[in-house]
Amino acid sequence: MSMRVPGTQPQVARPQAARKRAARRPKAEVRALLAAGRAVASSLAPAEVLERILKAACELLRASAAAVWELTGDGTLQRRAALGLSERYLRAVMTLPPGEGATGLAAREGRIVAITDAAADPRVSVRALWADEGIRAFVSAPLVAEGCLVGVVNVYCRDRRRFVTDELALLAGFADLAAAAIRNARLHEQTLQALSEVSAREALLSAVIGNASDGIIVLDDQFRVVLFNPASERLTGQRAAEVVGRRCFEFLRCRHCGKEPLCHGACPMTPIFTLARDAIPYSELMVDTHEGRERWVGASWAAARDGADGRPLAVMVLRDITAAKEADQMKTAIIGLVSHELRTPLTSIRMLSDLLLEHDFPPAEGRPLLADIASEARRLGRLVEQVLEVARLEGGRVAFEPRPVALAPLAAAAVDLLRNQTERHVFNLDLPADLPAVLGDPDRLRQVLDNLLSNAVKYSPAGGRITVRAIAQATELQVSVTDEGIGVPSEVLPRLFTPFSRFAGADHAEIEGFGLGLHIVRSLVALHGGRIWATSTRGCGSTFSFTVRLAALPPTTPTASAAPAAPTVASEDGRR
Numbered sequence: 001m002s003m004r005v006p007g008t009q010p011q012v013a014r015p016q017a018a019r020k021r022a023a024r025r026p027k028a029e030v031r032a033l034l035a036a037g038r039a040v041a042s043s044l045a046p047a048e049v050l051e052r053i054l055k056a057a058c059e060l061l062r063a064s065a066a067a068v069w070e071l072t073g074d075g076t077l078q079r080r081a082a083l084g085l086s087e088r089y090l091r092a093v094m095t096l097p098p099g100e101g102a103t104g105l106a107a108r109e110g111r112i113v114a115i116t117d118a119a120a121d122p123r124v125s126v127r128a129l130w131a132d133e134g135i136r137a138f139v140s141a142p143l144v145a146e147g148c149l150v151g152v153v154n155v156y157c158r159d160r161r162r163f164v165t166d167e168l169a170l171l172a173g174f175a176d177l178a179a180a181a182i183r184n185a186r187l188h189e190q191t192l193q194a195l196s197e198v199s200a201r202e203a204l205l206s207a208v209i210g211n212a213s214d215g216i217i218v219l220d221d222q223f224r225v226v227l228f229n230p231a232s233e234r235l236t237g238q239r240a241a242e243v244v245g246r247r248c249f250e251f252l253r254c255r256h257c258g259k260e261p262l263c264h265g266a267c268p269m270t271p272i273f274t275l276a277r278d279a280i281p282y283s284e285l286m287v288d289t290h291e292g293r294e295r296w297v298g299a300s301w302a303a304a305r306d307g308a309d310g311r312p313l314a315v316m317v318l319r320d321i322t323a324a325k326e327a328d329q330m331k332t333a334i335i336g337l338v339s340h341e342l343r344t345p346l347t348s349i350r351m352l353s354d355l356l357l358e359h360d361f362p363p364a365e366g367r368p369l370l371a372d373i374a375s376e377a378r379r380l381g382r383l384v385e386q387v388l389e390v391a392r393l394e395g396g397r398v399a400f401e402p403r404p405v406a407l408a409p410l411a412a413a414a415v416d417l418l419r420n421q422t423e424r425h426v427f428n429l430d431l432p433a434d435l436p437a438v439l440g441d442p443d444r445l446r447q448v449l450d451n452l453l454s455n456a457v458k459y460s461p462a463g464g465r466i467t468v469r470a471i472a473q474a475t476e477l478q479v480s481v482t483d484e485g486i487g488v489p490s491e492v493l494p495r496l497f498t499p500f501s502r503f504a505g506a507d508h509a510e511i512e513g514f515g516l517g518l519h520i521v522r523s524l525v526a527l528h529g530g531r532i533w534a535t536s537t538r539g540c541g542s543t544f545s546f547t548v549r550l551a552a553l554p555p556t557t558p559t560a561s562a563a564p565a566a567p568t569v570a571s572e573d574g575r576r
Contacts, residue, residue, distance in 0.1 A: 020445040026490025046185030050081035050178060057155060057174040058083060061167055065135075066158040068178050069096065069103060071149055077107060080151065080182065089133050093126060101125030106140035107152050112172065114139040114163045141171050150182045174517035191317070194539055215297070215318035218304070221311060223247045235297065237290030254285045256301070278574045284321065296322040345380040348417060349373050400444055400527055404437040404551035407445065408479065411468050415451040424463030431470050437551040438477050444524050445548070451517045452481040452544050460541065471552070476530065480545040487538040496534065497522040521546070 002469055054066040065084030069077040073096035082090060099108050100122040106113040115121045115138040118130050124138075137157040143150045155177050163171075194208065209216050215232035219225060224247055228240040248254075282300050289295055296320045304313040352373045356366060407433045415427045438445075449468075456466045464484030471478045496519050525532045525546045536542035 010319050011425065046181055046188075047081060049181040049185075051083065053174055053178050053181065054081060054083040054153075057171065060170060061155055061163075062157075063155045064158040065133075067154045067156075068143070068151060068152065069105065069107075070151040070182055070183070074098075077152060084156070086133060088168050089129055092129055102138060103140045103152050103154060103424065106142050107149060110142050110144070110149060111432050112139060112141045114168065116162045117160055130245070134158045139163050139168065141168075141173060141175040143175050143182060145183040147181040150179050188300070192300070192315075195547065196302065196304050196315075215316075215320075217248065217316040217318065219248055219314045219316065220306070221313075226313065232318060235289075235295065235318055236287065237293075242353050251288070251290075253288045255287075257267065265488060284325075287318075295320065296325045345376045348376045348421070349380070351421065352376070375525070394523070400439055400441040402439050402528070404447060405440050405442045406435075406437050407431075407470060407479065407548075408435055410442060411449055411470070411479075412496075414446060414453055417450075418453050418457060422457055422463075425457055425460065426463075426465045428465055428467040430467055432472070435470055436472050436477065438548045439551045440528050440548050449479075449481075451521045455517055455544070456481055456483035456485065456542075459483065459488075464505055464541070473547075476547040476549050478545055478547050480543050482541065482543040484541040487536045487540055487542055489538060497532070518544075 050068050054068065057063065058066050063084075065082070067082040067085065068080045070080040074080050077096040077098075079090070079094055096103055098104060102113045102115055102121075102125075104125075105123060113123070113125065116126050116136055118127070118135055124130060130138075133156075135156045136159055138154065140152055140154045142152055153171070155171060166178055209227065209229045211228060212231055215235040216227070216229045217225060218227035219230050225244050228238070228243050230240075232238070233240055236252070243251060281302075282298065285297055285299050286294050287297055298321045299319075300317040302315045302317075304315050305311070352369050356369055356373075363371070406431075411429060411431065415429060418425075419427050453466065453468070459485045460466070462485075465478075466484075468483045469480045469482070471480075521544075523534050525548070528548050530547040530549070532544070532546040534542060534544045
């Protein structure tokens, strides 16, 4: 083994740390741009969107302050949002005349303008204010949406610096997002203004609302539905003829995810009727459809007046954001899936490699360990591809390659791998010698076994026996993995196989995991046309069982669009 020379570690650590920081920076930039992009796409509240964009720009450009200026009709630049600037400065500089200073130059010429020394650059028009504010360097980028200038974004630094090309390109990306936010805000404000104006013009109101792509619902001050446009019908499955005159909480049941309906305690529309300042202009909620489904909507509210008697009305604009929410959840699931599913083979490779490094094995003893490392490395590569396939499976676009497979060797290999990693557990294979072949993808079936066995090891931290059984039935093979672990509470049964489902408890606090394993297993078993279920007694262990078709039967390949079968859970079940 090599020896470390004393006193050399700090010199080595510093460049290594610098390289790590440099490697992390592009990822941080991508995450920041993605977060700002999601803010633009998911929220119609312009102040919140612009604040998030400015905050991300300051963090990644190491700037002290930032501001967004919107171009008005007469060419004046009016400040729309700011971050990190003093109240005195904000009061002193609220608008900028056309073409004035470096900001006006960026707007007039449509290019990025950078100032590395504010004290000496003649393009600075508010030098005294900048000096009081401590601003030493500055960069301004034009905001262009659909080929038209909509404003300028400024970034201020309180140290003298030169902006590099990558930083200017990153600022241009944030400028595009800010331009989109301003454009969306303008469109949204125009929509709300139009809705207020047409409230007294019935013919135009019918034309606009009847053809709108967003759901539009108008309520009176008793929360009774006055208007329910066709897009609302498509969104909720309710018919206008059946809901007009009814109170909205009787069929919409607006709520935040996993919470009780807001109708009787925190309805966001209540402040609208009183014109309160704390009215919430936008919120993302779940609503019930006529078919009993839950749907995510982005809801905006505005106040109006009844043209006949002047009574207050609330205009609710609903946009279906279910697909965007599911896509965001899928991205999160893929990240968690990579971390969860690649851990086992990586651990095996690391442990076997450490074993070879720490011991001088004879060739005859070392080659099997090298073979195991090579095998796990190949399986690791396959898992990377499988992670992408699992994501496609959730979207109904996955295919797999079923063929006759002998399950016993797969189970033995999965057990042997874990047997070398734990001394507290005893593994038992209860497999008949004449076990018939099944029809399946061997890699997928091995992944199912690996997940169930590693789950059994995790949830029996004190050790004990883990048994793999298989029983041939008329048309399918039933496989079970039983442990003598801590068991689970019965209240987790409804969410056992759902993504990210984990439960708290003193005996589970040290158990790691993302709550993805059983969800993956369920999807893979469903892909084979099988079923999966679990039984558990608290403190006495759990049994997870699944079925797979026998190879002797005519093959039936699930279609790519087939949804995974819902799991069956018996007795007091298990865990994640």
